[in-house]
Amino acid sequence: MQRISNPRTLVLLIALVIGLAVVSNLLKVPAGEAEEPDVAEEITPHVVFTVGPLEVTSTVVNTWAMMLLLGVGAYLIGRNLKPRPGLVQNMLEWIVEAIEKLIREMVGVEDTAIFLPIVGTLAFFIGTANLIGLLPGLKSPTPDINTPLAMALVVFFSVPYFGVRTRGVWSYLKHYVEPIFLMLPVEIASEIARTFSLTFRLFGNIMGEEIIISILFIVMPLFVPVPMMLFSIFTGLLQAYIFTLLTCVYIGGAVQAHK
């Protein structure tokens, strides 16, 4: 990776990867197939294999492939970190510093060390999950509602964890009844509602995008879905950013002392 010193080379590489993905997606269209392609069939995950009573769907397989990609990539890049960073390290440092700045602004703490692992992992995971559908053979795991629900549950449980860790049990529990005790049901309802809101925002955005691309494939497979696919790159990254931002806001609400 040290060989890529010219930014133009990296841009060309990225353009090549995107072009390959687009071309392979175009070739994936069945030529002269007898039956009509079905949108619902295209979107919903199918069972790949079963382990006892468990049905392993394609979502799980894709998620594990993505985790392998992320893990091996992080290991390869993290193995030789240099004080004068190369291009890839520089880019990743920029992303991590942006996440740190977000935590500092929205959570309102100076020391980001305990928040960075979970917030950064969510950002990288969702960003990769939204983009991985562009690669041939892989499908994005986020249009399956179980994946966003799992991540929203992670946020749901990490908010009281960070609140208790930074403020103590009593101080955290007291903020539920802070102005008057009548606020207690409202606070609990809002905690549950925002979990579902996080789930449906991520799920609905990526799902709608996938459905539009599938319908365009059915209507006119050649070159027409390409602008929509390019737009889906933007949407996926924006949704990852918004999920991270909202996670920081929710954690910040639990961490900050009552101002």
Next chain:
Amino acid sequence: MDWNNLPWDKIFIIVTVLITGPGVIVGIVVPAIGQMIVASAGLKAIARQPEAGDRINTIVLLSLAMLESLAIYVLAVILILIFANPMLKYIVGVE
């Protein structure tokens, strides 16, 4: 198709599909007006105080995400109505 005496299951499906069109219109237009107000207020704030642009940007994006989720709820409901209607099995009969 015999349009004069349609069976109930076909009427149910036709009504379901027809109702999604106005549903999409209402569900897109109302959050769009809200997002419009937020975006214009954010632009005015940044024009008045450009040095606070970063912070205003974050808050505007946050509000836009909140409003966006309303449109997404409509999308989810309509997807359920079209592709996985839970009432269909009572009308058409359990398969």
